Amino acid sequence: MPTLKKTDVVVIGLGATGGVAVLPLAQAGLEVVGLEAGGWLAAKDFAPDELRNNFRAWPQAAQKAQHEIPTHRPNARAPYSPRPAIHPMMNGVGGTSLHYWAQSWRLSPWDFKVVSETTKRYGASRIPKGSTIEDWPITLADLEPYYDIVEQEIGVSGKAGNINGMIDSRGNIFEGPRRREYPMPPLRWSEWHDRMASVARGIGWHPFPGPAAINTKSYGNRSGCVYHGYCNRGGCHVNAKGSTAVTTIPKAQKTGKLSVVTQAHVTAIEVDANGRVTGVTYIKDREAYFQPASVVLLATYTYENVRTLLLSKSKAFPNGLSNNHGQVGRHYFSHNQGAGVQALFPFNLNNWYGLPAQGVAIDDWADDNFDHAPLDFIGGGNMFVYSDRRPISAASMSTFGKAPAWGSAWKKFVKENADRWHNPYLQKTTLPYEDNYLDLDPTVKDPLGAPVCRITADFKDNERKIAAFMQDKMEQWYRAAGAVAVQRGPLGTMGPTTHAYGGTRMGSNPDTNVVDAWGFSHEAPNLGILGASVMGTSGAHNPTLTAQALAWRTAGHLAKNWKGIAG
Numbered sequence: 168m169p170t171l172k173k174t175d176v177v178v179i180g181l182g183a184t185g186g187v188a189v190l191p192l193a194q195a196g197l198e199v200v201g202l203e204a205g206g207w208l209a210a211k212d213f214a215p216d217e218l219r220n221n222f223r224a225w226p227q228a229a230q231k232a233q234h235e236i237p238t239h240r241p242n243a244r245a246p247y248s249p250r251p252a253i254h255p256m257m258n259g260v261g262g263t264s265l266h267y268w269a270q271s272w273r274l275s276p277w278d279f280k281v282v283s284e285t286t287k288r289y290g291a292s293r294i295p296k297g298s299t300i301e302d303w304p305i306t307l308a309d310l311e312p313y314y315d316i317v318e319q320e321i322g323v324s325g326k327a328g329n330i331n332g333m334i335d336s337r338g339n340i341f342e343g344p345r346r347r348e349y350p351m352p353p354l355r356w357s358e359w360h361d362r363m364a365s366v367a368r369g370i371g372w373h374p375f376p377g378p379a380a381i382n383t384k385s386y387g388n389r390s391g392c393v394y395h396g397y398c399n400r401g402g403c404h405v406n407a408k409g410s411t412a413v414t415t416i417p418k419a420q421k422t423g424k425l426s427v428v429t430q431a432h433v434t435a436i437e438v439d440a441n442g443r444v445t446g447v448t449y450i451k452d453r454e455a456y457f458q459p460a461s462v463v464l465l466a467t468y469t470y471e472n473v474r475t476l477l478l479s480k481s482k483a484f485p486n487g488l489s490n491n492h493g494q495v496g497r498h499y500f501s502h503n504q505g506a507g508v509q510a511l512f513p514f515n516l517n518n519w520y521g522l523p524a525q526g527v528a529i530d531d532w533a534d535d536n537f538d539h540a541p542l543d544f545i546g547g548g549n550m551f552v553y554s555d556r557r558p559i560s561a562a563s564m565s566t567f568g569k570a571p572a573w574g575s576a577w578k579k580f581v582k583e584n585a586d587r588w589h590n591p592y593l594q595k596t597t598l599p600y601e602d603n604y605l606d607l608d609p610t611v612k613d614p615l616g617a618p619v620c621r622i623t624a625d626f627k628d629n630e631r632k633i634a635a636f637m638q639d640k641m642e643q644w645y646r647a648a649g650a651v652a653v654q655r656g657p658l659g660t661m662g663p664t665t666h667a668y669g670g671t672r673m674g675s676n677p678d679t680n681v682v683d684a685w686g687f688s689h690e691a692p693n694l695g696i697l698g699a700s701v702m703g704t705s706g707a708h709n710p711t712l713t714a715q716a717l718a719w720r721t722a723g724h725l726a727k728n729w730k731g732i733a734g
């Protein structure tokens with residue numbers, strides 16, 4: 168196997184987080200090699216085509232990820248769940264930030280201190296039994312400068328609700344303090360959004376526009392959004408979406424310090440006898456290469472982060488890299504996104520144009536923004552009423568018990584109502600538990616013969632109670648807006664997902680965490696880990712901006728402490 172020229176840093180995976188981390192490293196003058204399993208995609212590759220994007224899963228269907236879809240079982244005694252046909256995540260320069268919805272949320276102050284804040288307000292007994300939750304080793308204030316940098320670099324639009332403690336009710340009054348306004352104003356609202364916001368205010372809630380890594384005007388050299396309606400699993404054909412492929416990665420390349428190697432499938436991270444990382448092995452065009460590096464940053468999304476570590480066995484780490492304390496794969500959880508609600512209205516919503524990041528958010532029932540004393544759960548949910556109506560999904564609507572599910576009466580019902588129904592995005596707190604974890608599947612393998620990741624996880628009582636509570640609140644909102652029928656969906660279980668957390672959790676205690684407060688391994692000091700796999704709580708908001716802020720912070724820490732970490 169050829170050994171390549173040694174570099175300062177290898178970043179494995181140039182997605183949402185690895186693609187951010189390369190910029191501060193390159194700007195600090197470090198030589199960076201980015202090894203990415205996918206290739207470059209350009210605006211011309213992104214067609215507004217629901218069949219291709221959402222059903223035939225282009226381009227993921229033909230990619231590495233497709234052969235490594237994690238298996239799932241709700242618990243160690245349960246049979247496996249059906250394996251999904253399509254991996255949600257992307258291989259490509261930019262990773263899943265190419266086709267994600269781009270909602271770009273910060274966590275709330277409570278999310279970093281769930282154990283201590285819950286104990287202080289309600290007593291220690293309110294932490295659900297069996298949960299392994301810990302306070303983060305950092306606070307929102309520690310992460311705020313990095314949220315700010317990333318918002319500026321990738322271009323986030325929104326309306327601030329708390330600038331240095333000054334509350335502005337046009338934004339999210341529950342957010343933690345931020346140093347300044349968003350780089351761009353929020354995505355516009357339609358008449359439908361205005362109606363939902365006005366109804367929410369009428370019942371005493373605090374609606375605001377959701378933040379998005381989507382340009383609302385020209386930003387840098389990129390266009391504003393044209394609200395064309397195929398943003399959900401579609402890349403942006405005008406580069407208005409702030410994917411790292413069009414923001415931080417090209418900026419890092421311009422420094423001359425970043426080399427991007429595409430179609431490079433990393434199979435293992437190598438270590439020496441002292442347990443220090445020496446570089447990575449990867450396969451490109453069927454050839455294996457060893458890329459030596461002083462420091463390795465792993466950024467392959469939660470499932471592959473855990474899998475790569477567990478597959479990287481050595482004398483120093485017989486159970487997988489950085490796993491001598493048995494913590495790799497533990498404290499896994501995924502966002503509680505099920506338990507949906509659907510509503511039927513007696514008027515058209517005009518949702519044919521628009522995008523899923525464009526909408527009205529409510530945080531009154533998120534996190535600890537309301538009194539839980541009379542309740543029997545902790546946490547809550549964000550409610551998001553958004554625009555996204557594509558022909559096939561519109562015609563897949565429920566008939567709400569008002570028409571048969573086939574034949575001419577069904578066709579007539581769908582024709583009249585395809586633009587009269589809505590379902591919100593409800594993201595709810597999930598906690599980590601001792602029996603929810605990731606490991607290697609004993610039988611299912613990828614084409615290279617390596618086991619895929621196995622998820623053993625299910626929602627518990629706390630999540631089920633939040634789900635029912637949030638469905639009540641959503642029904643209240645829809646009914647107040649004039650819904651003539653409302654129905655509820657099941658919570659489901661915790662199969663492979665786009666919001667997967669934990670497995671390499673960040674914390675000060677090496678007995679219960681894989682990485683330290685800066686994102687570096689407790690056991691292999693020149694290995695950093697990026698992505699939501701380091702997050703110990705999810706809050707009620709999408710993970711990516713937080714994972715990107717953490718990635719910048721880890722990379723910045725490395726650049727500042729180069730000698731100490733690189734050795």
Ligand SMILES: Cc1cc2nc3c(=O)[nH]c(=O)nc-3n(C[C@H](O)[C@H](O)[C@H](O)COP(=O)(O)OP(=O)(O)OC[C@H]3O[C@@H](n4cnc5c(N)ncnc54)[C@H](O)[C@@H]3O)c2cc1C
Nearest residue numbers: 180182183184204258262263267268269270433698709711
């Ligand atoms: C349809 C959809 C909508 C979403 N919407 C939102 C949203 O609105 N807001 C939000 O916050 N989040 C959203 N997400 C989630 C978001 O995409 C992820 O949180 C984010 O992309 C994770 O960043 P990451 O860097 O960990 O992983 P990714 O962005 O997936 O990047 C991982 C990279 O690693 C590469 N890689 C993997 N294995 C290897 C290997 N062995 N060797 C080399 N390279 C490898 C992959 O090719 C990929 O480029 C959405 C996801 C999907 C699928």
Ligand code: SF4
Nearest residue numbers: 392393395398403522
């Ligand atoms: S809706 Fe806007 S951001 Fe999304 S793909 Fe279309 S133009 Fe790009």
